[in-house]
Amino acid sequence: MPFKNICIFGAGALGGAIAAKLASSLGAEAAVSVVARGAHLAAIRSEGLRLLEAGAEAPFAVTVAATDDPRELPPQDLVITGLKGHQLSAAAEGIGHLLGDSTRVVMILNGIPWWYFHRDQNSGHAELQFEELDEGGKLWRFVGPQRVIGCVAHQGAEVSKPGEVRLSNKGHFILGEPSGETTADLRDIEALLQGAGIGVKLSSRIRDDIWSKLMGNASFNPISALTRSLMSDLMADAAITDQIGKVMKEVKAVGEALGANVGMSVEQRLEQARQIGPVRTSTLQDLLAGKSLEITPLVGMVVSLGRLTATPTPVSETILALVSQLDLQNCRPAR
């Protein structure tokens, strides 16, 4: 087992689920720790981290070392981040404390990740950095794009109460090196996760998977927050589905302008969205919890990369304006 110390930084919905599964399958074989905060951290410390799998009647609980200060943990063999994209810059230095010479960092993210252009051979913009995704270049400096393994999650999850994570389906995670290589590290991480009962697929073109997933997250995530609707309600509304389809078309066009093969058609992506069912998107979960919203990686970057590639994104621009104002009002104290 190449991973003796594994830290999940941001053990919320998806990170918490992965931490619980790894801790339960590895037992004493490895030290699984989590970085969390607030009431969630307090509950993990006092009652353990609980996971309710889709279809299960009761959660199971695991005991993991839990802290809000990564400096308390030793250097890790593997770090998995479950932070939202807009929370990463603030955590960059903390993640840096966990890294040894060869530590790899799996970043579970929706949307365009800060490392997107690292070793990208198709866009003509290799190594381009975006301040809006990586404030002050902190992620580039403290983590380093060469450590990253990209991760696209096809798994619905929610922190149902402090200390407890609930999965909404039996999903899977797509993992890929930014370079597209199938490295030994990638194979080892695949084996680790599969051994814990986590569905994994490897991709040699992770950016294609990012764009296919983003066709949905750029459209139905902000719209679900704007309308406070479950996925099933959005997809039952023909006028909304029509707007979602328009955003999907824009996202696909931007991805293709950057050299991605976005294999999925708008109709196929809409069909995938119809299968999700009565689920609160991660953006709606944050809105309802009064938290700031993950807007830039999901919507803002579609508009920015649309500008970079001269690809029109009018519907995404409208949604960006609306959801940005919603975010401002949501985080503002009541007047």
Ligand SMILES: NC(=O)C1=CN([C@@H]2O[C@H](COP(=O)(O)OP(=O)(O)OC[C@H]3O[C@@H](n4cnc5c(N)ncnc54)[C@H](OP(=O)(O)O)[C@@H]3O)[C@@H](O)[C@H]2O)C=CC1
């Ligand atoms: N949830 C889902 O169904 C899906 C999510 N995704 C994507 O996966 C990624 C992770 O999402 P999700 O699992 O929902 O995220 P969550 O918001 O559930 O989890 C993030 C956790 O990290 C914590 N956190 C943030 N910053 C810090 C910090 N500096 N120190 C300690 N803890 C911190 C948050 O605390 P706090 O709550 O206090 O901010 C929260 O508990 C996102 O990009 C999302 O879009 C993809 C597919 C499905």
Ligand SMILES: CC(C)(CO)C(=O)C(=O)O
């Ligand atoms: C696919 C979906 C809607 C799963 O919940 C998601 O990616 C999200 O909530 O961000």
